């Protein structure tokens with residue numbers, strides 16, 4: 113059955129790892145009648161954590177989609193991973209959802225990943241609610257968590273449900289909006305509706321007033337009426353809350369114990385009734401002229417969609433997840449892949465509940481579904497009915513922060529390894545695989561050690577490829593610090609035709625980042641014009657391998673000032689060889705120095721770790737540029753040599769007990785000297801020896 117746009121709601125469940133997202137997802141599917149019973153994460157049988165790597169590690173790694181029906185609405189729910197290693201999948205679910213539901217542990221309060229996700233949602237102006245779960249645990253506290261949310265997110269959450277009892281005495285929740293109590297039941301039983309117990313009347317009245325205020329704040333005319341009459345009708349409250357939530361000025365908070373199916377019916381009712389409709393959302397596209405344009409979700413327009421994710425299913429093969437932006441997608445239809453400018457035949461289309469695919473005939477604007485077995489579709493592709501004037505903006509993902517060099521032990525496995533790694537980059541756009549021609553290493557990079565290790569495990573266990581890994585080599589550079597000049601004559605007399613070319617080169621340092629400049633200052637034809645390309649080639653070869661440690665040379669101006677040629681024996685080759693040698697000679701005399709890449713590093717840690725992180729960074733030759741603390745989360749900005757950051761995800765994890773994270777990007781090259789430079793030269797020599805032996 114297909115649902116029209118007005119009947120669709122899309123929600124991403126997100127939050128710090130271990131806060132109960134997958135459990136909530138599972139129990140929502142159970143109370144929604146989608147699965148016959150809820151399984152525990154520990155059993156490895158949940159709808160959310162079904163891949164072998166998730167079952168083995170008991171954590172979520174991939175975003176999983178399911179849907180249920182409540183009050184005639186189709187609610188698509190994404191269960192997302194909590195570890196920052198898998199942020200890519202969380203972000204794609206945010207793109208496809210009109211709102212997010214953040215889970216917060218009723219004992220621990222707001223944890224660091226949740227703060228980062230909150231900021232990400234801020235950037236997207238995405239409406240969101242908070243589900244405070246595990247309220248059955250000892251030391252759980254609802255009010256204290258609300259206060260913590262207020263401090264860390266700088267917003268006042270408005271409770272839509274309140275807990276009855278807390279910790280071992282937890283009995284259920286009260287729905288403030290619908291004015292009903294829901295009593296938690298033992299075992300696999302759905303919570304039971306009933307009247308609000310008298311002891312909670314006062315707390316409920318106060319909470320209801322706050323909720324009505326939130327509704328009134330959503331709309332000026334409602335506010336006037338509320339001030340005037342002191343009350344609003346149920347319809348007015350609903351309408352006000354819908355507006356306030358869509359405008360992101362109202363943050364609803366829910367209480368519950370997902371594990372005991374508690375607080376879930378009022379949550380679903382709220383999403384079905386008040387949750388933002390796809391009509392409130394716009395996607396962002398680029399016009400043919402490269403201008404940004406907002407595209408509203410609109411069923412009346414011709415079909416368009418964005419491929420948000422690629423996954424592989426054991427039975428169905430490649431699955432392309434699509435968010436329908438306009439019109440509708442029908443099975444057995446012809447569409448245009450705008451990104452590839454290619455016609456595409458769509459066969460069967462599906463919705464899903466975890467790994468279980470359900471065939472459908474069509475998907476309307478606002479909905480999310482799957483096109484199976486399309487070899488050519490890729491994540492970020494724009495699909496349309498035929499119009500090629502718009503291209504949806506690609507998912508904006510963070511840059512990888514952790515890299516390792518990898519190679520197959522047996523040469524014969526190289527191709528298979530390469531194929532697997534390319535597929536892995538399709539499945540997760542934050543995972544990269546590149547061959548670095550400069551360091552001659554295949555490098556894989558991801559958002560953290562965990563993400564990279566999971567890929568390595570798959571290579572070893574599933575693909576049965578034996579691989580070696582090592583810390584990647586740093587791409588050092590060489591440059592000069594003063595002017596110098598050198599001349600070189602290339603001369604060879606063999607049999608008939610000889611070789612002859614002489615050049616005189618001046619070299620001088622350029623400013624950092626300027627690269628290379630060539631000046632031809634030859635007067636009177638000492639080196640004829642047709643040999644100048646040979647001269648430039650020779651200099652390029654000289655610059656490709658510096659004289660200190662064989663790294664590329666940068667930021668040098670080379671001027672050819674003089675030379676000599678022979679009418680018969682000269683050739684482009686002679687001048688190339690002469691120039692390469694002259695460049696090397698000149699460089700040796702120009703006080704060469706090594707340059708190392710310096711990275712801009714941003715570290716996010718809980719406040720209590722700030723001191724330790726900063727002292728670690730100064731031990732890593734880092735320069736602290738700034739530091740902020742908002743809501744208990746510290747952000748440190750620093751510049752640190754790349755050579756010191758090759759294992760930073762591991763170091764930071766041990767300093768912060770796994771709670772810290774960071775982003776890193778190249779900024780500039782800076783000179784190194786002394787022992788550090790000596791070590792680089794020594795290890796480059798060792799590498800060269802090894803290369804020659806092979």
Ligand SMILES: Nc1nc2c(ncn2[C@@H]2O[C@H](COP(=O)(O)OP(=O)(O)O)[C@@H](O)[C@H]2O)c(=O)[nH]1
Nearest residue numbers: 129130131132133134135153245246369370371
């Ligand atoms: N007591 C209690 N434990 C819960 C509740 N929800 C989840 N858990 C437990 O918390 C752990 C982590 O849950 P999980 O759903 O995997 O968290 P996720 O990483 O956010 O997906 C599991 O052991 C769950 O059984 C709850 O409401 N009450």
Ligand SMILES: [Mg+2]
Nearest residue numbers: 133134171172
């Ligand atoms: Mg999970």
